[in-house]
Amino acid sequence: MNSVLPEWVYQASPAAMALLVLVALLVFRKVPLRYNMRNVLVRWRVTVLTASAFALIVALLTVMLAFVNGMYRLTEGSGQSGNVIVLSDGATDELFSNLSYSDTSNIEQEPGVERDEEGRALCSREVYIIVNQPVPNAPPGRPKRRFVQVRGVDDPRLAARVHGLSLIEGQWFSEAGVEELPSADGRVGQQVIQAILGEAVAVELAKGLYDKPRLEVGDLFELGPRTWKVVGILGPGSSTFGSEIWGKFQVVGPLFGKERYTSIVLRTADLDSARRLAEHLTKNFKQAAVQAQPEWDYYKKLNATNEQFLVSIMFVAAVMAVGGVFSIMNTMFAAISQRIKDIGVLRVLGYSRWQILASFFLESLLLALAGGLVGCAVGSLADGWTASSIVSSGQGGGKTVILRLVVDVRTLAVGLTFSLVMGAVGGILPAVSAMRIRILDALR
Numbered sequence: 001m002n003s004v005l006p007e008w009v010y011q012a013s014p015a016a017m018a019l020l021v022l023v024a025l026l027v028f029r030k031v032p033l034r035y036n037m038r039n040v041l042v043r044w045r046v047t048v049l050t051a052s053a054f055a056l057i058v059a060l061l062t063v064m065l066a067f068v069n070g071m072y073r074l075t076e077g078s079g080q081s082g083n084v085i086v087l088s089d090g091a092t093d094e095l096f097s098n099l100s101y102s103d104t105s106n107i108e109q110e111p112g113v114e115r116d117e118e119g120r121a122l123c124s125r126e127v128y129i130i131v132n133q134p135v136p137n138a139p140p141g142r143p144k145r146r147f148v149q150v151r152g153v154d155d156p157r158l159a160a161r162v163h164g165l166s167l168i169e170g171q172w173f174s175e176a177g178v179e180e181l182p183s184a185d186g187r188v189g190q191q192v193i194q195a196i197l198g199e200a201v202a203v204e205l206a207k208g209l210y211d212k213p214r215l216e217v218g219d220l221f222e223l224g225p226r227t228w229k230v231v232g233i234l235g236p237g238s239s240t241f242g243s244e245i246w247g248k249f250q251v252v253g254p255l256f257g258k259e260r261y262t263s264i265v266l267r268t269a270d271l272d273s274a275r276r277l278a279e280h281l282t283k284n285f286k287q288a289a290v291q292a293q294p295e296w297d298y299y300k301k302l303n304a305t306n307e308q309f310l311v312s313i314m315f316v317a318a319v320m321a322v323g324g325v326f327s328i329m330n331t332m333f334a335a336i337s338q339r340i341k342d343i344g345v346l347r348v349l350g351y352s353r354w355q356i357l358a359s360f361f362l363e364s365l366l367l368a369l370a371g372g373l374v375g376c377a378v379g380s381l382a383d384g385w386t387a388s389s390i391v392s393s394g395q396g397g398g399k400t401v402i403l404r405l406v407v408d409v410r411t412l413a414v415g416l417t418f419s420l421v422m423g424a425v426g427g428i429l430p431a432v433s434a435m436r437i438r439i440l441d442a443l444r
Helices: 007-029 032-044 046-077 156-163 199-206 249-255 271-284 295-301 304-340 340-348 352-382 407-435 439-443
Strands: 084-088 123-134 145-153 167-168 178-182 188-198 220-223 226-235 244-248 263-267 290-294 386-391 397-405
Touching: 007 249, 032 046, 032 340, 032 352, 046 295, 046 304, 046 352, 046 386, 046 407, 084 271, 123 156, 123 220, 123 249, 145 156, 145 199, 145 249, 145 397, 156 263, 167 271, 188 199, 188 249, 199 226, 199 386, 199 397, 226 244, 244 249, 263 304, 271 290, 271 295, 304 340, 304 352, 304 407, 340 352, 340 439, 352 407
Parallel strands: 145 244, 188 226
Antiparallel strands: 084 263, 084 290, 123 145, 123 263, 167 226, 178 188, 188 244, 220 226, 386 397
């Protein structure tokens, strides 16, 4: 699985915490810990304020990393390792692709394409459309319109098999892709488009329309110039397909001005087979100029947006870290100025300069640890929240997706390590300052 941060960061986080514990065991074993704990409790107001600053920073960092983590999970769950996606030559995204049926009619006959039990090629011809839909009853300050993704397919069962999806409720749409609703007087009434909804978009479309968490089988909704009826719910939701509406290609394509396919998806045995077939189609397919690539690689490129988010998060985290460092530094300098005589007494009792340094350094780490634990606890509450975003290769196009924030153990480890590092950086200068105080100056 791709990680929110580089893998070495996750490996270094537990190592950093283990190193701090080891240092505490080796260096702080002769430190007056009871004195530090007593002062932390006596000055509880300052302690709470300082720990709260760390908690806020770590909680925000955890939520932001959970957002990017959710985006990674979404794109990873979309691409099948054995699939090949075929676009028109020069297209970087399904949205910009344009394939005619006559030009690509023989593409499924190419060697390497798998077949089902009936001998049919596992090939899904699709049209991908983005529809700008008004948001009914949008509250003040919220967007009045939203982008809805529609995918037209010839055969929903075959398309779902190619993409590794299945129905969790309802049934597939009919061969016609439409049905007529009976009117009040028993006559034939309004003709509606049959739709299969992804789990995430079913929740999104229900907002402002129904007093329930998501659209269910049998519900009607408006999209474009027509009324649609939900006939099935597609799962699983941990992919970009969970944010799409599926309909009959021959119905939804002309409805939104797209008469041609935008992509063809082929199933092969594995990733190596997919790469061989993609290279063959790109270089040797003579009937039309096409650009083929493994679906795994196609969705991996959509992580370019995730990388941009991650860079932004790291920048924000760095700015917040400066605030955290100065917060703990200010707190510890204030504590030292108030406890100069205490330092003198500790030196008279036989504690060395290094033990004084370790004492105050450990105190700053304890404050950072307390704040980090609270921040991780608060940030973990974001696990499972939903949010809307766009995944893109960075070359235009992209997909509007509805994702779930994911807070895992490694994300919490990064947040806690981040807090301890802030405490260490912010506490070292005050600790050195305390160590340099001479006994006579302290007792004067």
